[in-house]
Amino acid sequence: MKDTYLSLVNGPLKQVAKTLGLPQPVELNRFGSTPASYTNRPVLVLGSGPGAQNLADLLLENGLEVRRNAQSGEKLRAIIAVLDDAKSPADLSPIVLEAGAALRSLAPCGRVITVSTAPDAKNQTPELAAAVQGITGFTRSVAHEMRAGATANGILLDGADLTAPSVAAALWFLLSGKSAYVSGQFLTVSSDAGERLGLDAFMSTGANGPLAGRRAVVTGAARGIGAAIARNLARDGAYVIGVDMPQAGQALAQVTNEIGGKSVQLDITAADAAEKIAEAVGGPVDILVHNAGITRDKMLANMDAGRWDSVIAVNIAAQTMINAHLAEKGLFADGAQVVSLASTSGIAGNRGQTNYATSKAGVIGLTAASAEEFAGRHGSINAVAPGFIETDMTAKMPTLTRQVARRLSSLQQGGQPVDVAEAIGFLASSGARGINGETLRVCGQNMVGA
Numbered sequence: 343m344k345d346t347y348l349s350l351v352n353g354p355l356k357q358v359a360k361t362l363g364l365p366q367p368v369e370l371n372r373f374g375s376t377p378a379s380y381t382n383r384p385v386l387v388l389g390s391g392p393g394a395q396n397l398a399d400l401l402l403e404n405g406l407e408v409r410r411n412a413q414s415g416e417k418l419r420a421i422i423a424v425l426d427d428a429k430s431p432a433d434l435s436p437i438v439l440e441a442g443a444a445l446r447s448l449a450p451c452g453r454v455i456t457v458s459t460a461p462d463a464k465n466q467t468p469e470l471a472a473a474v475q476g477i478t479g480f481t482r483s484v485a486h487e488m489r490a491g492a493t494a495n496g497i498l499l500d501g502a503d504l505t506a507p508s509v510a511a512a513l514w515f516l517l518s519g520k521s522a523y524v525s526g527q528f529l530t531v532s533s534d535a536g537e538r539l540g541l542d543a544f545m546s547t548g549a550n551g552p553l554a555g556r557r558a559v560v561t562g563a564a565r566g567i568g569a570a571i572a573r574n575l576a577r578d579g580a581y582v583i584g585v586d587m588p589q590a591g592q593a594l595a596q597v598t599n600e601i602g603g604k605s606v607q608l609d610i611t612a613a614d615a616a617e618k619i620a621e622a623v624g625g626p627v628d629i630l631v632h633n634a635g636i637t638r639d640k641m642l643a644n645m646d647a648g649r650w651d652s653v654i655a656v657n658i659a660a661q662t663m664i665n666a667h668l669a670e671k672g673l674f675a676d677g678a679q680v681v682s683l684a685s686t687s688g689i690a691g692n693r694g695q696t697n698y699a700t701s702k703a704g705v706i707g708l709t710a711a712s713a714e715e716f717a718g719r720h721g722s723i724n725a726v727a728p729g730f731i732e733t734d735m736t737a738k739m740p741t742l743t744r745q746v747a748r749r750l751s752s753l754q755q756g757g758q759p760v761d762v763a764e765a766i767g768f769l770a771s772s773g774a775r776g777i778n779g780e781t782l783r784v785c786g787q788n789m790v791g792a
C-alpha cells in the first residue's frame with residue numbers, strides 16, 4: 343500500500359513539514375536503488391584494539407574505502423565502532439565520543455554499526471557485563487537519534503571471534519541497502535559455521551548469487567511478504583517452490599511462473615501437508631521459509647475457539663509439524679537453513695491479538711529451541727519479526743491507526759515486503775550459518791516493545 347504522506351513530505355509539502363516540525367520520513371536506499379555516490383563513500387572504522395584493524399583489513403580486501411580517523415568535510419557511508427576489547431564502561435568513552443563527533447558526516451541512509459562481545463551476565467565479571475550491556479543501550483539510543491534514513495545496529499560476538507564467516511556476512515548485510523528497514527537491532531554470531539562470502543559474492547544475483555543452486559520452499563508465497571520472499575530468493579539464485587492455499591492458486595502460479603519456480607497448492611495445516619511439500623520438492627530441502635500466517639483479532643473477552651485455534655494451527659503448529667516431518671524423514675539437506683516469520687506482536691504483545699502474539703512468541707521459542715538440532719546438520723534456524731509492513735494484512739487496519747503505526751518507528755514509515763525478504767535471504771545464506779536460534783526484527787526500530 344502506498345504511503346501518500348511520505349511522497350508528499352518528499353515533494354510539495356517538504357517545507358511545510360519542516361516548518362511545522364512534522365515527521366519527515368525519507369525514501370530509503372534499498373538494494374538495487376542505491377546511488378553510486380552513496381556506495382562509493384568511505385567507511386570509518388573506530389577502535390584501538392587488534393579487532394578494529396582486522397575489521398578494517400577485511401573491508402579493504404573487499405574493495406571498500408576505509409578511514410581510521412574522520413577527515414573533515416568528507417561524507418561517510420558508515421561508522422563502525424569496534425568495541426570488542428572493552429572491559430569496563432569507562433573504556434567506551436574515547437570511541438563512542440569519536441563516533442558521535444563523526445555523526446554529522448554520515449551520508450543520508452548511512453550506517454552506524456557497533457561490534458562487541460555479547461552480554462552473558464552469568465559468565466562475565468560485573469564490570470565486563472556492565473560494559474557489554476551498556477553497548478546495547480548505546481546502539482539502540484543512537485538508532486533513535488538517526489536521521490535521513492540512516493540506521494544503527496550491532497554485531498554481537500557470542501563465543502565467535504571477528505574472523506567468523508558470519509561476522510563478514512552480517513557486515514555486508516548491515517552496510518548494504520538490504521538492511522534498509524533494520525535499525526536498533528543486533529545480529530549475534532555464536533559460531534564460526536558457514537562459508538566465508540566476500541562482499542561481491544553477497545551482493546551478486548542469479549547464477550552467481552549467494553543462494554545459487556539451492557532449493558527453497560516458501561509457504562504463503564502467493565502475495566504480500568511471501569511473494570517478495572519468493573522473488574528475492576530466486577533473484578539470489580535459489581530454485582523456489584511456492585506453497586499457498588488452493589484459492590490463492592492463480593496468484594501463486596503468477597509468482598512462481600515469473601521466477602521460474604514451482605507452485606504447490608495446499609493448506610499447510612492439513613495432516614499430509616509436510617508429505618506433499620516433500621513430494622513436490624523431490625529432494626532434500628536447502629531452505630525453508632515458514633511465512634504463511636493469519637490474523638483473527640479479537641479482545642480476549644470476546645475470543646472464540648475458532649479464532650484462537652485457527653491462528654495457532656497456521657502460525658505455529660504447522661511449522662512444528664513440517665519441521666518434524668522433514669527432519670524425521672531425513673529430508674533436510676546438509677546445511678539446511680530455516681527462517682520463520684515471527685512478529686513484533688510476539689515480542690511486545692498487542693491489544694486484540696492474544697492469539698496472534700501467542701503464536702508468534704511461539705515461533706521465537708521454537709526457533710531458539712531448534713538451533714542445536716539444525717547446527718547438528720551444519721545448518722541454522724532463525725526467525726524474522728516484522729513490525730508494520732505495507733501489505734494486504736495491514737491495509738485492513740483503520741486509516742488513522744495505520745497512519746500512526748507508520749510514524750511510530752525511528753524511520754517514521756512502514757516497511758516494504760522486500761525489506762523482510764532481504765533479511766530472510768541473508769539469514770538463509772551459507773555465510774549466515776553462524777547466526778542460529780535468533781530472532782531479527784525488521785521494524786524500523788518500532789517503538790512498540792523496542
Ligand code: NAD
Nearest residue numbers: 562566567586587609610633634635683685728731733735
Ligand atoms: P498476507 O495475508 O498478505 O499473506 C499470507 C499468505 O499466506 C496468503 O497468501 C495466504 O493465502 C497464505 N496462507 C494463509 N494461511 C495458509 C494456509 N493454511 N496454508 C497455506 N497458505 C496460507 O500476509 P503478509 O502480511 O504477507 O504476512 C506474511 C507473514 O508475515 C505472516 O506470517 C504474518 O503473520 C507475518 N507478519 C506480517 C506483518 C505485516 O505487517 N504485514 C507484520 C508481522 C508479521
